[in-house]
Amino acid sequence: MKYIKLGDLQVSRIGLGAMGMSHGLTGAGSDDAESVRTIHRAVDLGVTLIDTAEIYGPYINEDLVGRALKGRRDQVVLATKFGMIDHGGSGAWNLNSGPANIRTSVEGSLERLGTDHIDLCYQHRVDPNTPIEETAGAVAELIAEGKVRHFGLSEAGPDTIRRAHAVHPVTAVQSEYSLWTRGIEDRVLPVLRELGIGLVPFAPLGHGFLTGTVRSESDFEEGDFRRGNPRFTGENFRRNLALADEVQAIAAEVGATPAQVAIAWLLAQGDDLAPIPGTKRVTRVEENTAADGLRLGAEVLVKLSGLPPAAGDTHTGAGLSMLER
Template sequence: MKTRMLGELEVSILGLGCMGMSDFYSGRDEEESIRTIHRSLELGVSFFDTAADYGIGKNEELLGKVLKGHRHEAVIATKFGIVRGADDAFLGANGRPEYIKSSCEASLRRLGTDYIDLYYQHRVDPDTPIEETVGAMSDLVREGKVRYIGLSEAAPATIRRANTVHPVTALQTEYSLWSREVEDEILPTCRELGIGFVAYSPLGRGFLTGQIQKFEDLAEDDYRRFSPRFQGGHFQKNLDLVAKIREIAKEKGCEPSQLALSWLIAQGENIVPIPGTKRRKYLEQNVGALDIMLTETELALIEEALPKGTASGERYPETAMKGVNL
């Protein structure tokens, strides 16, 4: 397995997003999720992404249970800052120092470890200066509870302010063939400051796999039903874009998902995608993307098929969009 550097942190070139094993997507199967994590280690995909928010702690518990006895093989990234009520309602972002420290202690207990490799602020708290938030995160590094710190969905100005308090190792933000906004300012800022970039939803929440062909393919409890890009006229427009990717992938002799991941990996040495899956079949398929080498001609064809800004609809519903790029 090849590796890449997120700042000074070495990780596998591909990570595993664990969110869907415990939350948001339908068809969850804990036993298959456990087998998928074990298979990930076997394949060398050792960079695991979770959050206190996912399943309100359940995802961290699952990962901690599976990695017991394998801690030295894994790089664990988790996040704090999205607050949810007992009824799953989203209550906003919290970046206050006292909250961060208690949240870290809770994550350590659930993960069954005494340190977190990469600790992100999941969403920027508009009511708490980023300097105070990062100052508390820096305290956790000094205490040995956290090795490196990161931000998620932060704006360039916020990244710069944070980095003056403590080196930011990685920024995690959505990036894929149909979410390329980061190319304008965020990626250049990360490169200038030597910050790694972790791309979540690199397969467009499954849309770029070509497996979703109609809205009814999404189960009633699947949160993508509330995503603008999966609704109404947006759905068909985006489906037409994916059809182009399927054509190029067919010509290349690979899966659309592999083409999308290979494209993303080719966008820069500081980029590490973390496709999420809860099944070994798709994990193995994603790892197969590492064998797909795209030529300049093929990259140009992909660019022509899905130029920046062509995806139809916002990434999140209106209320959630207010919490990104702060």
């Protein structure tokens, strides 16, 4: 495994997103033992960046990650997120990045993760009711206390990134970025590179679509967020199958899997980004991390970059309203 810098934080070039082990996807929470084995195998393969959040569950994903990392905490860069649970009363899925709420969130995350510090702590979504300067200042206080090491933002836009960075250096911005979600390239990515901030692309496999294994809307169980998601329903689904098939055809040409091609394309976009493909299976984490050794030729990269964008929005209306990218 090769390593890169997100700002001044060294991480493996490929990380692991833990969300789907407990939350939001078909099969989540069905086999915690396999999820723990997956985290262990990722660390054995040199993966250091492990990503979770208090909202995943809520809470149960942090519990799982904490159990899995017991005795191995010093081998990883542990990332979690605050801001999508209002601990003052309105609860989960209500934005609150006020200083008191951040402190409550971080204290809870530390306990569940079984650690005395969070390596990379993200604001999960920008809170329109709290100036970003207050949020950045609150995280800066936690950094001064040693409870947090690095400050991150998720799905933030250029202005928010600049304002936060002026209060305390932002180490990384997490945003959806893949072959079929490339909206950050024009507005966000140039700002990150100007300021020396790293990028952590989540959903680098298009929430599984780019692997070629999703073939029917009936693949998603009740509770899977992809049920009803614009990209995974109706005519958009059928159009996006054609895109997945094109990735699969290119993968066959280069002797790799579609997932490896999708990740390798991302890695070719710069040495300042670390995608976090999510999985709950050992075989998939082995497949995904092997993309670190895949070198795509210039013609293949041009062909992949020229694929049409996915049909449909990445979220429903409520989810889209929380995005600044």
